[in-house]
Amino acid sequence: MTKIIVIGGGIAGISAAARLSADAEVTLIEAEKALGYHASGRSAALIEKNYGAPSVQALNRASIDHLENANGRYLTQRGLMIIADTHEEAALNDDLKTMGLERITPSEALNMVPVLDPERVAFAGYHADAHDIDTDRLMQNFAKTLRSNGGTILTGYPVTGITRAPQGWTVTAGGDPLHADKIVNAAGAWVDQIAVMAGIQPVGIVPRRRSMARIAAPGGHDPARWPMFFGVHETWYAKPDAGALIISPADEDPVEPHDAWADDMVLAEGLERYQNMVAIPLTKPISTWAGLRSFAPDRTLVLGPDPDQPDFIWCAGQGGYGFQTSPAAAQLVADLTFGRPSSLPVETVDALRPDRLRL
Incomplete structure (x- = not known):
């Protein structure tokens, strides 16, 4: 089974790890001692479907069903x-x-x-169609999914080194070497620093x-x-x-x-x-x-394999849209990681790929 390390324990990382864990052996590592410590723990926690760039709005719409119906509903009407x-x-x-x-x-x-x-x-x-999101329960349930699929969560594991070898990646975190076939970079404000550590060109977050x-x-x-x-x-x-x-x-x-x-x-x-x-x-x-x-230059998310190193997957640039887009964004990351077609429109997927930032 494919081994994947997800770097970052905010909503971007935990949701992507949960989706990936259905088809891979996933280890999520987080530098802090708790999940959601930085941006995810300080969110205004609202979804408004018309908020954000067109690609963000498309992710909002694709996420609504999960937020409204999964695990007893995560939304409360706010306006x-x-x-x-x-x-x-x-x-x-x-x-x-x-x-x-x-x-x-x-x-x-x-x-x-x-x-x-x-x-x-x-x-x-x-x-009226703006809703509070139960962000804590959403993160907890993604973590539960990851663990139930055999995944591992390691907190208090800051990344200090990343090396590429013919057989995959070695990530040194918390003093321990961890090995994987693929890396998902969901490190929030630190994603470009993680990329540089891995020898990958930053995308300008x-x-x-x-x-x-x-x-x-x-x-x-x-x-x-x-x-x-x-x-x-x-x-x-x-x-x-x-x-x-x-x-x-x-x-x-x-x-x-x-x-x-x-x-x-x-x-x-x-x-x-x-x-x-x-x-x-x-x-x-x-x-x-x-x-x-944290925003990319065009203020939309950066999701998918790096164009120069496909085993390095970006899950970045969530800005203020991380929670409201997480179900659909995580599914897209999983689909692109495994080479599967996405249910999202082609133009939306193209607007989110990291390739657009390398032209």
Whole structure:
């Protein structure tokens, strides 16, 4: 049986490992002591099918059946709303068209989120078909599938060396040499570093910081039924979270791969943009954090065998779309790894292959 090492224990790696384990002997290695420590553990955890580039939207649509029906369903209805000030109508119209939202009245917006400032919210749009994802249970079930198929998960195993031999690969991780026929590179912000270690040309993945703050529910309201709400062109957003509210400036500053933390100045600017659209004074954050959203130059995923070394498979560039695309992206990685046809349209598969970044 083919032996495969998957490097990276975020949602990209664990979902790909689960799909691959049906036909291969799979070992997943993660540098941290727990799965989903970096970007996957700091996700806004929402799926909106019209979010992302066309290839991302195709993966969203192909993932919905699994997210809605597998293992008792992973989705809870949330809704998504965009609000705009008097001078932002043109920007709102762009967002409505891009994301397939319907215009609603300011009064309807205030009924959904009663803390909004009626003096500032002049325009709004809404889409009910946006859902929270139970990200923890999704990852746990992918891990369960991997283990039930005989796969192995090794945490606390940072990769320190990768060598290519005629008979396959040797990956040194956690001080141990591990041997495999194929490598799947699902190392998130570190994927290009892993590629260089393996003698593979990088594809230009750029980690971008996303800062977050968690505040107490404004004015003592219960936000459980509120939609996730955005400023136009995603200049900030807020989302209910276990009786509180998480707010982000939606920053995307390029950074080196690292264990990210919030930029206080950037976060303050985002909180101010939120404050400008609500009537209740902002309270001191309960906590702050940041994650790294890693993008290819064209802001779509990089999935499939490397064009120069087909036994090195990319599962990278998830950006902010990792959870919502994971069922379909993982299946595509498995299909391309084993040379099987994909159920996705050819143009979608071509838009995701690493070959496109080597032209």
